[in-house]
Amino acid sequence: MRIRRETLAKALVVAFVFNLVVMGAGAYLAYEQSPQRPAEVVGPDGDVIATNEDIVAGKAVFQQNSLMNHGSVLGNGAYFGADYTADALDRLTTNMREYVARERYGASSYAALDDAEQAAVNDVVERQLSAGEFGETLELTPAEAYAYGEVRESYVERYNGGDREAGIPAGFVSTPEDARRFADFAVWTAMFSAIDRPGTAHSYTNDWPYAPGAGNDAPVSALTWSVVAMVLLVGGGGLGIWLYSSVELPEPDAAGVDVPDPADVTLTPSQFAAARFVPVAAVLFLAQTLLGGLMAHYYIERGGFYGLASALGVDALSALPFAITKAWHIDLAILWIATLWLGIGLFLPPLLTGREPANQKRYVHVLLGALFVVVVGGLLGIWLGSQGYIEGALWWILGNEGLEYLEVGRLWQVGLLVGFALWTALVARGFKPLLKRESRFGLAHMIIYAGGSIGLLFAASMFYTPQTTMVVTEFWRWWVVHMWVEGAFEFFVVAVVAVALVAMNLLSRRSAEKAVMLEALLVMGAGVIGVSHHYWWIGLPDYWVPIGSVFSTLEFIPLVFILFEAIGEYRAMRDAGESFPYTLPFMFIVASGVWNFVGAGVLGFFINLPLVNYYEHGTFLTVGHAHASMFGAFGFLALGLAVYVLQFTTKRGKWDGTNLRRAFWLWNIGLAWMVFVGDVPVGFLQLETVFTGNYDAARSLAFYSRDLVQTLFWARLPGDVLLILGTALFSYDVLKKRFVRRDPTAASSDGTVISRRIFGESASAESDDD
Numbered sequence: 191m192r193i194r195r196e197t198l199a200k201a202l203v204v205a206f207v208f209n210l211v212v213m214g215a216g217a218y219l220a221y222e223q224s225p226q227r228p229a230e231v232v233g234p235d236g237d238v239i240a241t242n243e244d245i246v247a248g249k250a251v252f253q254q255n256s257l258m259n260h261g262s263v264l265g266n267g268a269y270f271g272a273d274y275t276a277d278a279l280d281r282l283t284t285n286m287r288e289y290v291a292r293e294r295y296g297a298s299s300y301a302a303l304d305d306a307e308q309a310a311v312n313d314v315v316e317r318q319l320s321a322g323e324f325g326e327t328l329e330l331t332p333a334e335a336y337a338y339g340e341v342r343e344s345y346v347e348r349y350n351g352g353d354r355e356a357g358i359p360a361g362f363v364s365t366p367e368d369a370r371r372f373a374d375f376a377v378w379t380a381m382f383s384a385i386d387r388p389g390t391a392h393s394y395t396n397d398w399p400y401a402p403g404a405g406n407d408a409p410v411s412a413l414t415w416s417v418v419a420m421v422l423l424v425g426g427g428g429l430g431i432w433l434y435s436s437v438e439l440p441e442p443d444a445a446g447v448d449v450p451d452p453a454d455v456t457l458t459p460s461q462f463a464a465a466r467f468v469p470v471a472a473v474l475f476l477a478q479t480l481l482g483g484l485m486a487h488y489y490i491e492r493g494g495f496y497g498l499a500s501a502l503g504v505d506a507l508s509a510l511p512f513a514i515t516k517a518w519h520i521d522l523a524i525l526w527i528a529t530l531w532l533g534i535g536l537f538l539p540p541l542l543t544g545r546e547p548a549n550q551k552r553y554v555h556v557l558l559g560a561l562f563v564v565v566v567g568g569l570l571g572i573w574l575g576s577q578g579y580i581e582g583a584l585w586w587i588l589g590n591e592g593l594e595y596l597e598v599g600r601l602w603q604v605g606l607l608v609g610f611a612l613w614t615a616l617v618a619r620g621f622k623p624l625l626k627r628e629s630r631f632g633l634a635h636m637i638i639y640a641g642g643s644i645g646l647l648f649a650a651s652m653f654y655t656p657q658t659t660m661v662v663t664e665f666w667r668w669w670v671v672h673m674w675v676e677g678a679f680e681f682f683v684v685a686v687v688a689v690a691l692v693a694m695n696l697l698s699r700r701s702a703e704k705a706v707m708l709e710a711l712l713v714m715g716a717g718v719i720g721v722s723h724h725y726w727w728i729g730l731p732d733y734w735v736p737i738g739s740v741f742s743t744l745e746f747i748p749l750v751f752i753l754f755e756a757i758g759e760y761r762a763m764r765d766a767g768e769s770f771p772y773t774l775p776f777m778f779i780v781a782s783g784v785w786n787f788v789g790a791g792v793l794g795f796f797i798n799l800p801l802v803n804y805y806e807h808g809t810f811l812t813v814g815h816a817h818a819s820m821f822g823a824f825g826f827l828a829l830g831l832a833v834y835v836l837q838f839t840t841k842r843g844k845w846d847g848t849n850l851r852r853a854f855w856l857w858n859i860g861l862a863w864m865v866f867v868g869d870v871p872v873g874f875l876q877l878e879t880v881f882t883g884n885y886d887a888a889r890s891l892a893f894y895s896r897d898l899v900q901t902l903f904w905a906r907l908p909g910d911v912l913l914i915l916g917t918a919l920f921s922y923d924v925l926k927k928r929f930v931r932r933d934p935t936a937a938s939s940d941g942t943v944i945s946r947r948i949f950g951e952s953a954s955a956e957s958d959d960d
């Protein structure tokens with residue numbers, strides 16, 4: 191079966207419009223059908239317990255204090271502390287039981303009742319929690335009003351008073367008043383996770399979290415659509431294999447091909463400027479892994495750091511609480527990967543076109559400088575903001591916006607957005623000669639579409655403010671996070687790998703284009719609407735369960751393609767033999783493909799079944815998936831591209847890949863260890879704890895303190911050490927290579943060996959339409 195590029199181009203446009211319509215309607219309905227905040231929460235006597243303003247202020251406290259990086263809300267955030275939704279719901283349930291036991295039976299406590307009486311009490315509590323009605327006012331029963339007060343008190347004690355055993359420093363939330371409002375926010379999410387959505391028998395969150403005491407149990411839709419998803423998954427795997435073998439995509443082939451030697455390629459000044467992104471990324475990466483080590487430590491010793499810091503007169507927990515280390519850890523991950531991608535995007539154009547526009551080097555330096563300012567400002571803002579140093583209305587502009595993955599203040603976010611726009615303009619400028627000659631779906635265009643869509647999606651993070659309800663905030667936040675990792679990033683990876691293979695002369699430009707278009711189509715067709723697997727349990731309309739199950743399951747098809755490609759790339763590398771100059775970057779590209787399949791595919795689809803996700807949402811199974819896919823697929827690719835760039839910028843005869851090869855294996859073994867010895871086993875224990883108790887129990891201190899869990903936290907140590915060693919070795923080697931750097935040569939008028947071939951090829955391919 192031959193697919194014409196023209197057909198693919200049309201299909202891409204149709205897919206784009208379809209996605210826009212579905213997600214546009216989804217946005218409209220997110221505002222219409224998600225639970226609103228009541229103007230007033232009133233007690234049985236009509237006394238006002240909390241107002242809309244309190245709940246809004248509580249969300250601001252939650253964001254400002256980086257509480258989403260300590261624990262989670264609606265299952266999204268960090269897993270070190272409690273899930274505030276589940277925790278508040280559990281506290282409501284147990285306190286209501288006490289109240290009813292006292293009022294109905296005159297008992298001293300719930301525990302003093304016999305089994306039959308307890309069952310009767312449970313029944314009353316369950317009914318009351320499910321029955322409320324969200325309107326202008328939310329009326330509470332006497333038991334609920336009593337329990338509400340108790341939750342507030344415990345939040346003041348815990349988040350303002352501190353709890354070192356739990357890793358919460360005193361004054362974590364600076365005033366009792368703020369802690370009380372944070373409780374109002376948490377209770378509001380707990381209420382809509384329990385109260386039935388009008389016209390249905392389950393709550394606004396499809397009965398998440400699992401809490402039998404509050405009447406929350408897996409909805410039948412989770413079961414039905416898990417079965418559908420499993421059938422689709424098997425079918426999709428078959429379809430992927432059939433499609434791959436029937437579309438006749440050429441595989442890279444190194445046998446008998448004239449592969450350009452890096453030292454024979456002339457380099458322009460802007461390419462040396464682009465290579466500077468590599469050491470910057472190395473520093474960010476090293477900081478990220480060290481912070482990861484510190485976080486792993488906090489899981490074992492929550493109150494400090496071996497007493498070392500306190501011996502020096504510093505309270506480690508107050509100066510650097512888990513929440514800040516976590517915020518930095520994930521922001522740095524995105525930043526170092528992005529830094530390398532931005533660098534490679536700027537490095538490639540002169541390689542392919544053979545020249546660079548005037549002043550390109552200066553602009554690349556401007557971008558690097560701007561990136562530096564934004565990164566330092568953003569990371570500093572997180573610390574200053576969450577430590578309470580930025581007062582007044584500017585906290586979320588300059589300081590810490592405090593939403594997972596999108597932590598930095600809005601100003602820095604706008605800075606990053608401007609940076610992306612600048613980058614896209616610079617890449618387009620660099621590719622201009624090629625852009626003019628190729629079709630609108632040529633490789634240079636694809637790189638720009640993919641890179642540009644990363645920036646464009648980022649704009650969705652501007653659609654909310656601290657006043658927006660949490661449900662709508664989450665709707666948009668996942669537009670950025672999910673559509674990046676499962677859409678634009680995958681698209682970028684596919685496009686960049688294709689360009690690299692073309693530059694190595696292992697693929698023709700035309701066949702690479704076809705492959706990129708087909709994969710972009712598959713990614714777009716499933717991945718965008720696939721965002722709905724994040725919408726099942728957070729208060730958005732119910733129809734996301736069927737839609738999400740179907741579309742996110744279809745994401746398996748492009749992953750089959752990626753695995754096939756990795757196998758093809760491995761074969762090409764093996765056949766190329768000793769003299770092939772790009773074995774090392776190739777190892778990274780192959781590793782990226784394999785981890786993409788393992789991390790996103792195997793670990794992603796396991797937690798993507800609605801019934802599994804209902805119980806595992808916000809547990810270490812998610813962490814395992816996130817580590818394996820994020821570092822595995824995107825980190826390895828970024829590092830492979832860094833190695834590729836380094837090979838070009840190193841003097842002829844001075845290339846030594848020994849350290850980088852060692853780092854490659856340290857990272858692979860370290861990552862596999864961390865995921866399969868550290869994260870996944872803890873995740874399974876959590877799953878078991880949810881299933882046999884309730885969700886809150888799986889995120890409690892009691893769970894994390896269990897001997898077996900603590901042993902597993904220790905067992906992950908070797909993996910973490912290998913990862914840190916790999917990164918240290920990489921950073922050292924990057925530094926070392928600075929001393930064997932080639933001298934920049936001015937762009938020669940006859941281009942590079944690569945550009946001459948590409949332009950020759952494009953002239954002869956003009957009339958070809960397949």
Ligand code: HEM
Nearest residue numbers: 675723742745790794795797798807808812816819820823
């Ligand atoms: C390389 C591509 C991918 C990357 C980098 C990635 C990364 C992530 C990240 C960072 C999270 C959030 C983790 C957290 O909140 O702690 C996440 C969650 C999730 N991912 Fe992926 N992902 C990828 C592909 C996939 C695929 C293909 C699927 C399956 C269709 C998938 C299914 C999920 C699900 C269901 C969750 C939510 C887990 C929960 O309920 O907490 N992911 N992913």
Ligand SMILES: [Fe+2]
Nearest residue numbers: 672676721723
């Ligand atoms: Fe996702």
